[in-house]
Amino acid sequence: MASKLGLSRPALTEIARTLSELGYVEEHDVGGNTRGQPKINLRLRARAACVVGVFIQKDQIRLMAVDITGEPLGEDSIGATPEDPASACELIAARIDQLIRRHGIARKRLLSVGVAMTGFFVGDGDRVWPPVEMARWREFPLKSALEKLLDLTVFLENDGNAAALAEHMKGAGQRFRSFLYVYLAYGVGGGLVQDGRIFTGAHGNACEIGRLVPSHPAIRPTLTSLAQCLQRPVASITAAEISEWFARKDARLMAFLQEAVNSLHPALASAVILFDPAEIIIGGKFPPEVLAWIIEHLDTSHVDTATIPLLPKPQIILSEISQIEAGLWGAALLPLHEFMSPPAG
Secondary structure (H helix, E strand, O other): OOHHHHHHHHHHHHHHHHHHHHEEEEEEEEOOOOOOOOOOEEEHHHOOOEEEEEEEOOOOEEEEEEEEEEEEEEEEEEEOOOOOOOHHHHHHHHHHHHHHHHOOHHHHHEEEEEEOOOOOOEEEOOOOEOOOOHHHOOOHHHHHHHHHHHHOOOOEEEEEHHHHHHHHHHOOOHHOOOOEEEEEEEEEEEEEEEEEEEEEEOOOOOOHHHOOOOOOOOOOOOOOHHHHHHOOHHHHHHHHHHHHHHHOOOOHHHHHHHHHHHHHHHHHHHHHHOOOOOEEEEEEOOHHHHHHHHHHOOOOOOOOOOOOOOOOOOOEEEEOOOOOOHHHHHHHHHHHHHHOOOOOO
16 A cells, blocks of 8 residues: 555555644554554545535535535535525535534544536536526635635536536446446536546536537426426426326426437437447436436437447446435535545656
């Protein structure tokens, strides 16, 4: 281990001793050794500290605390996203304190906060450009505002990349070093995991494949588009309701799904050409059985293979993140991923 980290054995021993004194690691097993003293195995002490994820959406804000092994401690929510982002940040800071106290974590043990938000990065990466319903958030320096309130480092990411990170660390993506993730929620998002890290591009907006899905015709594989077809507010449509419609093969839902899949084909084909993924993982806010139907009816044959008939096609599989909202879990895992997988170089 010392050689892998580029450290001497005494240095590694001193680091382990310090972490143990601070309460971040603990002994959990004594290994056999043919010579000398037995090997002592260390592990992270799960509840020694925590991080909090904040998922900002146009209709609500959700929070989740996880311990330093990435396991959930608890959740909270703010029922309606305030129009004023400064007020929202003050509310988020207060709720974070309440959340960690509720689960017996001292404030000094809160290491960092991860934030996921729908939209595109603009400027210097301090702001995300959200949908028009959140217009007042577009010029707001979200990252720096929260850092000032919390006196902590805040990591900001868009929801597609955050969901891809959750899949990489806790879902089907654990089996792959690299994969393309497609996130079907209020919009179409995505993330590319390359050699265990999210590929963000120069400005944080890489792999926004939703921009390749045509807006006309208006039927897209999103909850927003489904709500428009049903002439209902999107917030009024629940996953349980969609599952019930799907179980009885409701004609309106099935017609929507077929058109939605058709609109996704060109974007997926483009992504296959650009990124050459071995696996594509489909996840999002639709119920798992609906996502499975979408996968069954997706077709990447739009990729021209006439001149290269043996060109490999990606495997398309279902997300394994379903019990916890992927964008929320990804927001919470973001600080841990940054701490434990620092950029090369």
